[in-house]
Amino acid sequence: MFETLSDRLQNAFARLRSKGKLTEDDVKEAMREIRRALLEADVHHAVAKEFTERIREKAVGQEILQSLSAGQQVVKIVHEELITLMGSDQAKIARAPKPPTVVMMVGLQGAGKTTAAAKLARHLQKKEFRRPMLVAADIYRPAAIDQLKILGQQIEVPVYAPGADIAPQKIVEQAMKEAINGSYDYLIIDTAGRLHIDDTLMDELMQMKSICSPHEILLVIDAMTGQDAITVAEHFHSKLEVTGIIMTKLDGDTRGGAALTVRHVTGCPVKFVGTGEKTDALEPFYPDRMASRILGMGDVLSLIEKAQETIDEKQAKELEAKFLKNEFTLEDFLSQLQQVRKMGPLEQVLGMLPGMGKLKQLQQANVDESQINKVEAIILSMSKAERQKPELVTKSSSRRVRIAKGSGTQVKDVNQLLRQFEDMRKMMKHLTGLTKGGKKGIAGLNALGGLGPKGGMPFGQKGKRRR
Amino acid sequence: MLGIFDKLKAGLTKTRQAFTERVATILRRRKIDEDVYEELEETLLAADVGFETTQFLLDHMQKEARRNKLETADQLVPVLQSAINVILGEDPEPLQFVKDGLTVILFVGVNGVGKTTTIGKMASKWRHEGKKVVIAAGDTFRAAAIEQLVVWGERAGVEVIRQSTGSDAAAVIFDAISAAKARGADLLLCDTAGRLQNKVHLMAELEKVYRVIDREIPGAPHEVFLVLDATTGQNAIVQAKMFHEIARVTGIVLTKLDGTAKGGVVIGVKKALDIPVKWIGFGEGIEDLEPFSSTMFAKALFEGFQTMEKED
Numbered sequence: 001m002f003e004t005l006s007d008r009l010q011n012a013f014a015r016l017r018s019k020g021k022l023t024e025d026d027v028k029e030a031m032r033e034i035r036r037a038l039l040e041a042d043v044h045h046a047v048a049k050e051f052t053e054r055i056r057e058k059a060v061g062q063e064i065l066q067s068l069s070a071g072q073q074v075v076k077i078v079h080e081e082l083i084t085l086m087g088s089d090q091a092k093i094a095r096a097p098k099p100p101t102v103v104m105m106v107g108l109q110g111a112g113k114t115t116a117a118a119k120l121a122r123h124l125q126k127k128e129f130r131r132p133m134l135v136a137a138d139i140y141r142p143a144a145i146d147q148l149k150i151l152g153q154q155i156e157v158p159v160y161a162p163g164a165d166i167a168p169q170k171i172v173e174q175a176m177k178e179a180i181n182g183s184y185d186y187l188i189i190d191t192a193g194r195l196h197i198d199d200t201l202m203d204e205l206m207q208m209k210s211i212c213s214p215h216e217i218l219l220v221i222d223a224m225t226g227q228d229a230i231t232v233a234e235h236f237h238s239k240l241e242v243t244g245i246i247m248t249k250l251d252g253d254t255r256g257g258a259a260l261t262v263r264h265v266t267g268c269p270v271k272f273v274g275t276g277e278k279t280d281a282l283e284p285f286y287p288d289r290m291a292s293r294i295l296g297m298g299d300v301l302s303l304i305e306k307a308q309e310t311i312d313e314k315q316a317k318e319l320e321a322k323f324l325k326n327e328f329t330l331e332d333f334l335s336q337l338q339q340v341r342k343m344g345p346l347e348q349v350l351g352m353l354p355g356m357g358k359l360k361q362l363q364q365a366n367v368d369e370s371q372i373n374k375v376e377a378i379i380l381s382m383s384k385a386e387r388q389k390p391e392l393v394t395k396s397s398s399r400r401v402r403i404a405k406g407s408g409t410q411v412k413d414v415n416q417l418l419r420q421f422e423d424m425r426k427m428m429k430h431l432t433g434l435t436k437g438g439k440k441g442i443a444g445l446n447a448l449g450g451l452g453p454k455g456g457m458p459f460g461q462k463g464k465r466r467r
Numbered sequence: 468m469l470g471i472f473d474k475l476k477a478g479l480t481k482t483r484q485a486f487t488e489r490v491a492t493i494l495r496r497r498k499i500d501e502d503v504y505e506e507l508e509e510t511l512l513a514a515d516v517g518f519e520t521t522q523f524l525l526d527h528m529q530k531e532a533r534r535n536k537l538e539t540a541d542q543l544v545p546v547l548q549s550a551i552n553v554i555l556g557e558d559p560e561p562l563q564f565v566k567d568g569l570t571v572i573l574f575v576g577v578n579g580v581g582k583t584t585t586i587g588k589m590a591s592k593w594r595h596e597g598k599k600v601v602i603a604a605g606d607t608f609r610a611a612a613i614e615q616l617v618v619w620g621e622r623a624g625v626e627v628i629r630q631s632t633g634s635d636a637a638a639v640i641f642d643a644i645s646a647a648k649a650r651g652a653d654l655l656l657c658d659t660a661g662r663l664q665n666k667v668h669l670m671a672e673l674e675k676v677y678r679v680i681d682r683e684i685p686g687a688p689h690e691v692f693l694v695l696d697a698t699t700g701q702n703a704i705v706q707a708k709m710f711h712e713i714a715r716v717t718g719i720v721l722t723k724l725d726g727t728a729k730g731g732v733v734i735g736v737k738k739a740l741d742i743p744v745k746w747i748g749f750g751e752g753i754e755d756l757e758p759f760s761s762t763m764f765a766k767a768l769f770e771g772f773q774t775m776e777k778e779d
Binding site for chain 2: 036039040041042044045046108109110111112140141142143144146147149150151154195196197222224225226227228229231232249251252253254255257258277
């Protein structure tokens with residue numbers, strides 16, 4: 001439903017090819033597209049306005065030599081500016097000189113505070129080797145305390161939960177003593193979800209704050225939040241002086257423009273993002289990835305990293321060599337398929353690819369896991385020679401019949417696979433041309449090549465990058 | 468009964484009283500110019516109406532303004548409101564009961580939108596209207612989701628059919644249908660786990676739940692309510708689309724309208740997918756649920772416009 005900003009700008013600049021130079025008017029049109037992209041991503045309209053103004057100033061001064069890359073150039077400026085605005089580094093969670101470090105989780109109902117609290121506790125325990133304790137201070141929502149207790153059990157982190165009959169202020173006070181007695185070094189307080197305009201409950205939070213003097217107050221925000229993120233953030237921040245943000249539900253397909261809004265309003269960094277319902281689905285925040293996402297350019301860097309985690313480097317190099325020599329066989333295809341599947345549910349992997357939102361048919365065709373099982377079965381029913389030389393199968397109908405029988409598919413499925421594989425090989429040719437600095441290739445990929453700090457394709461990446 | 472919009476207005480009264488008169492005069496005196504259009508655009512955008520729908524509404528408004536030779540700003544808002552009302556259409560029957568036998572409602576939506584709370588409120592509402600209501604605890608995934616629903620069942624005085632966490636959601640719903648039939652219930656409210664619409668396996672699970680209901684009672688579920696958080700931005704359109712594909716959504720429950728979000732994205736949802744809003748939720752109290760009124764909704768969208776004028 002959303003065209004990517006990159007596509008739109010390419011279109012907007014496409015007719016400039018003959019002119020070769022950008023006028024004020026052209027930039028104006030680009031700014032319209034940028035504003036539109038930001039609004040579609042749910043960035044607050046006032047923030048979007050201010051942002052495009054900044055971009056306009058930067059873009060007009062820029063000399064654009066080749067109109068072909070004008071769109072890309074503007075996207076690049078936008079992208080970089082977004083990264084700057086969202087903070088160029090990852091913020092760490094505070095650590096008090098004298099334990100316990102007290103962390104308060106606050107936010108609206110349904111933002112995901114309880115889950116985020118448990119994830120944070122697990123993160124501190126498993127990744128930073130701390131001794132956290134969770135505090136169940138949401139006495140209002142039915143079974144919220146039970147939920148935290150169950151999560152605590154799952155991650156083996158103690159939960160201080162004196163019950164729903166005790167005032168949250170009292171719970172916090174007691175939890176502080178408990179933490180000192182039990183020599184816990186982190187105290188993570190789960191508070192009840194509340195409306196930012198609910199004065200009574202906001203006062204309650206302020207009282208809790210003054211009792212436990214937290215080192216971190218983390219505002220938990222649903223990544224799908226729309227324009228209201230600005231009001232929510234303003235209210236929570238003005239009452240409590242928030243120190244950081246946790247964005248939840250980023251495993252959805254939302255563009256997450258609220259991240260920019262919230263950052264803009266509070267000046268606080270996004271410290272973590274929630275990417276799933278399991279307790280280990282908490283990740284650091286990467287401003288560059290978020291920028292790509294807001295612009296609808298896909299989470300290419302996450303994909304690259306994921307690919308690096310799962311794909312054997314030596315194999316990747318061999319594969320790269322094969323790409324270049326155009327010796328890619330069905331066997332390679334099979335092993336690649338299996339590796340991609342190791343990266344996680346396919347739809348999640350595909351969701352990270354730019355332009356997937358637009359290619360609906362492609363997305364649906366690919367996401368169908370049973371289709372992939374079929375492909376796997378077909379290739380596995382081939383002999384080694386056939387996998388190396390698909391032409392053997394193409395030429396012989398008896399081979400095709402045998403393979404179809406062996407894999408429990410139809411001959412037409414076998415034919416289809418062979419055709420698709422041939423198409424893919426052709427595409428590989430294009431791609432390898434691209435990495436050698438060719439200018440043709442696929443427009444979207446071309447743009448991306450210029451955008452990432454290093455760019456390039458996932459499987460061609462060398463070395464593990466960490467930031 | 469004090470409606471949500473009355474409540475909203477009550478809340479806004481303090482801010483508004485001081486300005487209302489001034490605003491009215493300003494609007495009346497104000498000639499239509501670029502600034503007025505821009506402010507209206509911002510009002511719509513701020514309400515999450517979304518870029519495309521906002522442009523559509525503004526284009527329409529400008530045409531109307533030219534055609535009817537409108538001159539002052541106060542004439543524009545009614546034009547917009549009626550355009551919104553046209554998109555939203557006539558308010559539908561908020562809940563269609565089957566003539567006799569069991570009416571089944573399936574509640575779907577992403578995580579944290581208020582499905583369980585809405586079911587609690589709805590159970591209470593229909594029980595008070597004299598219906599026999601049963602709830603199915605179909606969220607077998609989230610920790611303590613069942614416990615939460617059971618508390619709501621107690622509050623509403625309604626039986627909750629459940630199994631343990633981790634069991635098959637379709638099996639729970641199957642059981643609940645048998646139980647509801649056996650007890651001669653009028654209404655079965657089926658909770659489901661929150662799921663993000665891009666999770667293929669979870670959507671497949673939902674499809675299975677839907678199939679099971681349809682198999683047990685042909686034609687059921689009679690209503691599928693997509694619960695939508697009013698705070699949600701443009702992603703709501705994708706949500707509606709995906710859930711509609713899987714589970715033929717018949718109406719939206721727009722929740723959390725007691726906050727400052729206006730939920731304007733439902734206009735885009737109706738325009739793109741023709742799914743109407745049927746209910747609104749506006750608090751954690753058991754009575755904070757009401758049928759939707761498009762007129763009131765369109766009015767509430769522009770509350771912000773008027774308060775904004777005060778800064779002039």
